[in-house]
Structures are given as C-alpha cells and as structure tokens.
Amino acid sequence: HGRSDQMGDELESAVAEVLLGLEPGDVMTYGEVALEAGFPGRARAVGRILSTSGGIYPWWRVVNAAGRLVPGHEEEQARRLADEGVELRNGRVRRR
DNA sequence: CCCCTGACTAGAA
C-alpha cells in the first residue's frame, strides 16, 4: 500500500514543524533539522523542501554542515542573519 | 526503468 507516498508528507510536515519553530538568532544545519524532525540522514530532503517551498519557511536560518550560506542567496541571507544578531566569519556562520 | 541533478555530508587529499 502507498506507504512511501505518505512518508513524503510526514517528512515534510515534521520538517515544517522544526523550521517554523526556529526563532530569530537560531541557526541549524540541514542535517540537524532532519534529525530533529525524526528523519536522520535526510539532509538533502530538507534542502529540497526549502528550495521548492517558496519562502514559507525561515530558510535563512538554515546552513550546511560547514556553516556555508545558501548558494545564490549569500548576500540576502547574510543580511538577514546579521539583523538577527548572528555572527558571520568569512561568509560562514560561526558555530561553537 | 535509466539517467541526471541538487539549498547535503563525512572523510580523504
């Protein structure tokens, strides 16, 4: 039965919940979002969701595991993060 | 079904 079809929706809603829970100043990696959503190892799925769901989520609060900003949106993302007080280091999110 | 692509990653060079 169409379990795999339903899986995509579950993942999407779970990821959405995590993303919508992010507050100003918060920053998570794709992998962390996936993990917290209950889908470890689905970092790519998180990226796809963010890239295909036209701005309904706070996309600027998500960066890759290396702290790199979103390809093609570095400038806007850097500005938004700065507005929230997130420190950047050489174009990368500083993580301790 | 095959093939390519990507807002990913961890690990090797």
Add this chain to the structure above:
DNA sequence: TTTCTAGCCAGGG
C-alpha cells in the same frame, strides 16, 4: 583550510 570523492535520497525528464 580548501577541494575532491563517494555515498546519499528524491524528483523529474
């Protein structure tokens, strides 16, 4: 520290 490589998982042609 930066670049490459090999896995990875879905989507879409």
